[in-house]
Amino acid sequence: MITLNEAEAVEVNLSAVDEGDENRAFQALDSLTGIAADFLSENEEADAERVILSIENGAQAAAEKEMELVTINSILSLGKLARKAADNGFESALGKASIAIGKLGKTAAVHSLEAGSKVAATTLMEIWNFFPEQWDQEKVISFSLLFKEIGTSAARQGMEDVVLSAVTCLGEIGKKVAAKSLELETVSSLLLLEEIGKLAAENYFDEALSSTALSIEDIGKLSVKKGLNDAALQCQWALETLRVQAEEKVLNNSSIVAEVALDNFKDVSYTDSEEKVEKFQVIKTLQKKIQSNMKIQ
Template sequence: MITLNEAEAVDIGLSSVEGKNENEVFQALDSLTGIAEGFLSENEEADARRVILSISDIAQAAAQEKMELVTINSVLAFGKLARIAAKKGYGSILNRTIVETGKLGRTAASSSLEAGSKVAATTMMEIWNHSSPEKKDQEEMVAFSLLLRDIGSAAAVQGMEEALLNAINCLGEVGKKVASESLEAETISTLLLLEEIGNLAAEKYFDEALSSVALSIEDAGKLSFKNKLHEAVLQSQWALETLKIQAEEKALINSPIVTEMALDSFKFPGVRETGESIGKLQEIKELQKKVYSSL
């Protein structure tokens, strides 16, 4: 395959998406990925970031044109670059690949590209696992969860329950991870997003997805109690109570039982609502708005 220079690759990539010439788009993306790898190996972070954004531009255009194989190829390219960035200790590049993968997954889901959206969410988790939560700042972790929420929400709107379930599972893993690290604000943020997706699942009558949300909330809540994150425990209870009502109102089959059983496991003494609980919840919602506006 011919290797293109950066400017050629960007031009050919975008024009080939417009012309739906899949082979030429692949050529452009492969060239750009190789160029980004070269910049990373030469410690040229700014140049690598620029090329990653160019890959994202082409990938976004391809996803909007429903070019699923190109979308998946782009996600895998981000994953490859993330692994290199992690080895080199380039946290900002690692975070950029997460954000661009999440945005691409959201577009893929909005375009009804089920495989593309699932690969994006799974790849995000793989990239996330290249560094532990304590090495990420709070806003990065909140952004990560917001993007997974977006993928799940877009999948739900398009009626893709499998893709929604995949996003829920990923978000649930994040919830468990941050709760196990005693990161209360990040845990509450994830619980809020799980509740949001759960409400959407109920609206779409996705019984299995709503049950999965309830189980994810239960897992994060139990870890929160174990680590004395009382505000997160309260949020788990509130979310499950809300979702139980939603499941019952929609006359779903399994999720009312699952949410009720999950709630039964939250009869913890000494965990009560306070004015501070409400205030902290509002602070986290404001943080989510701030982070989302910068994505």
């Protein structure tokens, strides 16, 4: 395969996608991935980030044209670059590659590219699992938001399997941060799971709604164990909301799952619900700020 320089690869990538030429798009992607990897090896992080953006732009165009194989290969290439960035200690490049993957997962879901959106979720989770100790509060919430965006976009397109993948990944993040007694991050993950769960109910996704309730229950149990009272309360509120929605939509399985899960939190008490609502609103505001910084619409 002919190796292109950066300028050639960027041009070929976009023109190939515009013309629907997968082979040329793969050639350009291969060249761009190699160029970005070389920049990372040479400690040229800013240059690597520029190429990562070029890969993302081409992949976004491919997803919008429903070129699923190009989208998937781009996601996998970005995953490799994210891991290389992390190995070399380049947090900024790691963040940009990860966000690009999440945004591609959302675009893939919007265009009903089920395999592409699932690969994005899986790749993001692999990155999370490889480097869990590197994530500060903003990065944890960023990853959580990316999974939420994939899940909600998939729900709107009727892709329950993708919703299940997103819920599973978001649930794993929630359990991880709860185990570390990171209450704000835990509440954040619970709020996002509830958001996905509501859409699952609206679309009559009984399995996805059940999975959401189970993830919330697991996070809640850890929250109680760690004394995270706000998180435990949010579990209770979210499960009650989802239980009611499940009953309204006659989703019998998820209704039972949510009701049984609620039994774990019947002893959770609070003295000032208005204060809790205000605290949770602060977290939602933080989520919106981070989402805006990631330039996710």
